[in-house]
Amino acid sequence: MKASDREAAPAGAARKVPTQDRSKQRVERILDAAADVFAEVGIEAATTEAIAAKAETSIGSLYQFFPNKKAIFYAIVARYAERVRELFDYEVAPIAGRTWQEQIDASIDVLYAFHHVDAGFRAILRNWSSGEFLEADDAINREFARRTEALLEAHAKALPAAKRRVVAEVLVETVSAMLILSARRDPEHGKLIVAEAKAMLHRYLEPYSARPRGRPKGTGKKPAK
Numbered sequence: 001m002k003a004s005d006r007e008a009a010p011a012g013a014a015r016k017v018p019t020q021d022r023s024k025q026r027v028e029r030i031l032d033a034a035a036d037v038f039a040e041v042g043i044e045a046a047t048t049e050a051i052a053a054k055a056e057t058s059i060g061s062l063y064q065f066f067p068n069k070k071a072i073f074y075a076i077v078a079r080y081a082e083r084v085r086e087l088f089d090y091e092v093a094p095i096a097g098r099t100w101q102e103q104i105d106a107s108i109d110v111l112y113a114f115h116h117v118d119a120g121f122r123a124i125l126r127n128w129s130s131g132e133f134l135e136a137d138d139a140i141n142r143e144f145a146r147r148t149e150a151l152l153e154a155h156a157k158a159l160p161a162a163k164r165r166v167v168a169e170v171l172v173e174t175v176s177a178m179l180i181l182s183a184r185r186d187p188e189h190g191k192l193i194v195a196e197a198k199a200m201l202h203r204y205l206e207p208y209s210a211r212p213r214g215r216p217k218g219t220g221k222k223p224a225k
Helices: 003-008 020-043 048-054 061-065 071-090 100-117 118-126 131-154 163-183 185-207
Strands: none
Touching: 020 048, 020 061, 020 071, 020 118, 048 061, 048 071, 048 185, 071 100, 071 118, 071 131, 100 131, 100 163, 100 185, 118 163, 131 163, 131 185, 163 185
C-alpha cells in the first residue's frame, strides 16, 4: 500500500482489532509512543516511522493495526475518553458520606491529577483543533453532564429537573475549561487555577444546595412583611 493510500483511509478506521495479549500490548506501546510524538511535534509534523521507532516496533507492525497517523490519534482520543469514564465511575460518581463541597473538590482533584500525567491528554492538548477530538470531546462532556445531573439530584433536591440539566452542563464545561487552562501553565500556577475553580463552583452551587424557605408551619398565612 502506498503512503498516499494510507493517508486517504478514514481517520477512525482501525485496520485490525488485537485479540491476543501480545498484540494488545503492542498496540498500547504504539499509542503511548504516538501520544508522546504528537505532544512533542503535533500531528502534521509527526510520522508513522517516528512513532514506530519510539514504540520499538516495525513500521509493518504499526500498519498492521492502523492505516495512518490520524487513525492512531483517533484511537488515542478513544482511549482517553474511556479512561476518563472510568475515573468518573470509580472516583467522581461515589458520593456516600460526602458533602457537595467535598464532592466537587475530590472530583476536581482526581481529574486534575489524571490530566497532569496522562500522555494522551498532552497529545490532545497540542492538537486541540483536530476534528476527531472536538467531536469526541463534545460527546464526552454531554455524557458527563447527564451523569452529573444524578449527582445534583442527590445534593440539590429542590433544583427543578430542567434547571438541573443546565447547571450540570455549566459544571462540566467549567471543569473542562479549567483542566485545559491549568495544563497550559506551570504546575504551581496550575494549582492556583484549580483552587480558584473550586471556590468559584462552591459559590455557584451554594444557592441551589440550600433548602427553599416555606411558609411558617401551622398558620396557613403569609409571613409578615
